[in-house]
Amino acid sequence: MIQLTVNGQRQDIDADPDTPLLWVLRDDLGLTGTKFGCGIAACGACTVHVNGAPVRSCSLPLSEAAGKNVTTIEGLSADRNHALQKAWIAEQVPQCGYCQSGMLMAAAALLRQIPKPSDADIDAAITNICRCGTYQRVRRAIQRAAGGGA
């Protein structure tokens, strides 16, 4: 049994320690907001926070999350009132939406480190892939959120 805290709730997980955290979140805990994209830590659709830092959960074994605090898109805010979530709506960022929970978690990690990021900061930190090509709107939404919310 491996213990971890997910969105503020302690969880005891009975799974192989090598299980990717993504599958624990989705299949064991039913938190399906975090998406599977590439499975090789490249696309960022599976981004969550572990102890506050962004992590590609498809490539993180459950054993490495043991005892840590995990935040998923469901835990980004209690009422969808995070500045990024409001900015995402204001800028109408998503098209298909599949990559957006990972985008939001990556953006939240960036703003924690750099509250007022430049475009270059955003380009360096947000390497997530969006096959709809919403990158310009992602950047605008991050800048909007950094400026005080939607």
Place this chain on the structure above:
Amino acid sequence: MMRAVITFAGLASVLAVAGAASGAGTRETSLAAFAVMDQVLTGPRCQNCHTLTGFPRQGDDRHPHRFNVMRGDSGHGAKGLPCSTCHGRANNPSSGVPGADEDWHLAPLSMGWEGLSPALRCAHLKDPRRNGGRSGAALIDHLQTPLVTWAWSPGADAHGVARTLPPVSHAEFMQAAKTWVATGAVCPD
């Protein structure tokens, strides 16, 4: 340009010949030991993170790390995207992402070796202003840390293709490093 490659077997014979080592013999022994070390230092497993660029490299062709991955201020990646976003505490056999039991990061720019001559690389390696303030003994210790030894257990990529290994074993590398330090860490001209 052809570059003389001294194998560990060659080094062993040099050592045997050196015996109690005259000054000239010690110098030859030291140079031979560095030549063994340099085969490793110039390989992609070391050089991809000992870069002189604002980004790490990947693969045996040493292409820039995909996805605009940056060095960042401290060599641990861009703010908001640390290397540990993807690189865990061990190689990940399912994703092919390499990892080691240490925070994955680049060597500082002062320890970048790309494009340097063997003489300059050697000089930088033993210069405390460039090597993190390390003495010879501390340098030997560094060569046994997880990120360094990862080069000899680099795992396989996302397609299951094993990454290439350095041309000499870690034991041979360590023996050469100890010999190099013990003989005065002589650098080629």
